[in-house]
Each structure stands twice: as C-alpha cells, then as structure tokens.
Amino acid sequence: GAVVSQHPSRVICKSGTSVKIECRSLDFQATTMFWYRQFPKQSLMLMATSNEGSKATYEQGVEKDKFLINHASLTLSTLTVTSAHPEDSSFYICSARDTAGGTYEQYFGPGTRLTVT
C-alpha cells in the first residue's frame, strides 16, 4: 500500500517551453501533497504544499508564477514548470500524506528528472 507514482520519469525540454509533471496516489486518498526539488548530492528542498481544492502554499523563494501547482482531486497533483530555463534542471519529487490513515508520514514518488536545454 501507499504507492505514489510520477509521470514522466524523465523529460528533456527546450528553454522557454513549459513542462507538466503529474503525481498520483494510487491506493489512497491524499488531501495534502508536497513538491520537492533535489539537486545533486543535496537533500530535498520543499517547494510547496498542495491541498486538494485550494491554492498551494509556496515556500519562501519559490516563484509561484513559475511553478504552477494544481491539486484537482484527492489522488492527483500536477506541477507545471513554466518558461523553463537551464537553471530549472533538477530532480523533482512529489509526496503524499495518507490523511485517512491518521499518521503523518509522507510517501514519495519515484521522481522526475527535468533537463532544460
């Protein structure tokens, strides 16, 4: 149980284009999902908290107009990187919390490697 998927696993795009990443909780409902970014040999950096049916909460320094988050259902959150630039190249990971389970652990997706050329 508690499986989270992400799609795509890898994406290469040209500078100036937009990329959408999907995060799905496969066997549980998640009112809260999280988006992280991870640079090589570094730990996870929280970008935003996504709540179903409401606006995402962004961490300080994260541009909300550049990283659009939509949590349209209890099993799906999307992150759209708009007008991507090479500095946006990174490993993006989502996580979900099984709120019905009454616990606080987050279950992580496998990650999406974004390369902007």
Next chain:
Amino acid sequence: EDQVTQSPEALRLQEGESSSLNCSYTVSGLRGLFWYRQDPGKGPEFLFTLYSAGEEKEKERLKATLTKKESFLHITAPKPEDSATYLCAVDDNFNKFYFGSGTKLNVKP
C-alpha cells in the same frame, strides 16, 4: 529556527560490521520523526515513524530509536544491498517536513 542535522555525512562499512547513524533535531514542536532510504535517482522510501521519546521501531537489520533531542538508526550486520543514503525528517506541528542532509552508507562485501 528548526533544524535537522545528520551525521556522519558518509559511512563506509564492511559487510557484517554494525554501526549507527545519528539525526539530531531542534524543532518547536515535534509531531513525528521519520527515516527514509533513498537510492540514487529514486524517491525516498519510507522506513520508520517515531512519535515520542523512548520509542523504538525495527525492520530486518534496521532499528530506529528516539530521544528528546536525537534519533539513531542502528544497522546490524549490514549487507551490500543496504548501501543507500538514509534521510531523517521531522514534522513540526505546522505540517512541514524538515529534512537532514542525509548519511550516505556504503557497505563493502
């Protein structure tokens, strides 16, 4: 400011050589401490949740313990397949995870 510090940064063990990883934390209100394993190029895999001082959890060769200021992940008789980066995270009462920088474990056969 809430902080999570993991040590050592890297640990090299021989197969069968037991050791411990440390996670020290300072948060205003601990709701839970979590251990994850992360393999290169993959998302973190959940291992344990600890909620209160004195609590212990075990899974195969891993055992996690918690005090008021730190947590230990004990690895008993590790195998090469235990090689990974082990991440510690704490959840404060504001629904956020604070991650440590991780301990990269390498177990040599």
